[in-house]
Amino acid sequence: MMISRYFILTATVVVLFSWLTGCSQGQNSNKKKANSEEGLVLPDIPLVLNTPETRTNYLALHYWENCHFADTSLISGTDAAGQAFVNFIDLLPHTSPGVAEQAIKRLLDAAVKANNTTFAHFTGLAEKYLYDPNSPFRNEEYYIPFLQYIVSSGKVEDVDKIRPQYRLDMALKNRPGVVAADFTYTLANGKKGRLFAIKADFTILFFHNPDCHNCGQMKGYMDHSTVLNELVEKKPGKTTLAVLAVYPDADLSAWLKAPFPPGWISGYDAGKVITGNQLYDLKAMPTLYLLDKEKRVILKDAPIAAIEDWLK
Secondary structure: OOOOOOOEEOOOOEEOOOOOOOOOOOOOOOOOOOOOOOOOOOOOOOOOOOOHHHHHHHHHHHOOOOOOOOOHHHHOOOOHHHHHHHHHHHHHHHOOOOHHHHHHHHHHHHHHHHOHHHHHHHHHHHHHHHHOOOOOOOOHHHHHHHHHHHHHOOOOOHHHHHHHHHHHHHHOOOOOOOEOOOOEEEOOOOOEEEHHHOOOOEEEEEEOOOOOHHHHHHHHHHHOOHHHHHHHOOEOOEOOEEEEEEEOOOOOHHHHHOOOOOOOEEEEOOOOHHHHOOOOOOOOOOEEEEEOOOOEEEEOOOOHHHHHHHHO
16 A cells, blocks of 8 residues: 655644554543544644644654554554554654654553564564665664664563664664764775765765666766756865765676766775674665765765755
C-alpha cells in the first residue's frame, strides 16, 4: 500500500490520516468505540494548548494512548500499524527539541509492556521506515532512540542486542553537529591528501563505487546540478564548495577508468582505513555527507535533493 505523508497543522487543530486497526479509545461517552472498520481515535488535545507547537507536542506524546497494544490482531494481516507508525514519525519533526525522544520512549514502553510480539513488531517498523536506505522516511536521529531502548532493555536477550548495538555504534558516528572523521585519500597520480586539508566553505563527501549503477546516476545528476556547479566554480582565493569523491576500496581497475566532473577531487582509500576502522557508516552506495568549513557534519547520509535545498 502507499503510505501517505501529508498532514496539516494549524493553530487550533492537527489533522492526521487515520488508520484502520483493532485499537480502541477507552471510555468516553462522547465517542464511539473504535473498531477494525473505524480506526484510531486520536487523543483530545486540551483547549488550553492553543499554539501549533504545544498542540503538536501533546499529540506526539499521547499519540498511542488509545491503542490496545496487547491485541496482536493489530499487527497481523494488515499494514494498519505501519500506516499509524508513519503518521507518528511524520509528526516528530514538528515537535520541540527532546519531545520526539520522549514520544518514542512512551511508544516502546507501551509495546514492551504488552508482549514480546508487539514490541518486536514496532522495533521492526522502526528498522523498515527509519533505517532502510530505500525508505523515503529514513531518519537515523529518530532510529537512535529505538536502538538505545533495545540495547538497554532487560526484556531483550543479549544475543539479540548484537546487531542493534552495532547499528547504534555506527549511528552515533559523524552525527550532524559533530566534526567528521578525518582520513587520507590517494589521487590517481599517487599524491595524497586529507579531508581536513580541503579549504572550502562547504564540502560534499561522495562515497561511491565505480561499478555501482546508482552511483553513476548520482554522479551524472550532480554533474548537471545548477546549484552545485555554481558553487564548485573556483573564484580567486576562494572555494565555496568542494566535492570529494571517495572510492573506499582497493580494486582500482574500474576506478581509474571512471571520469569525474571538472573541479571534483577524486581519490581512493589506499589502506582501506575508512572501511577497516569503520570511520563512516557506508551501508549503501552512494553515501553523501555535507560538511561545513570546519568539517562539521551538516547532513549525514543525505539525499542529494536535501543537500541542494540546504545549499540554496
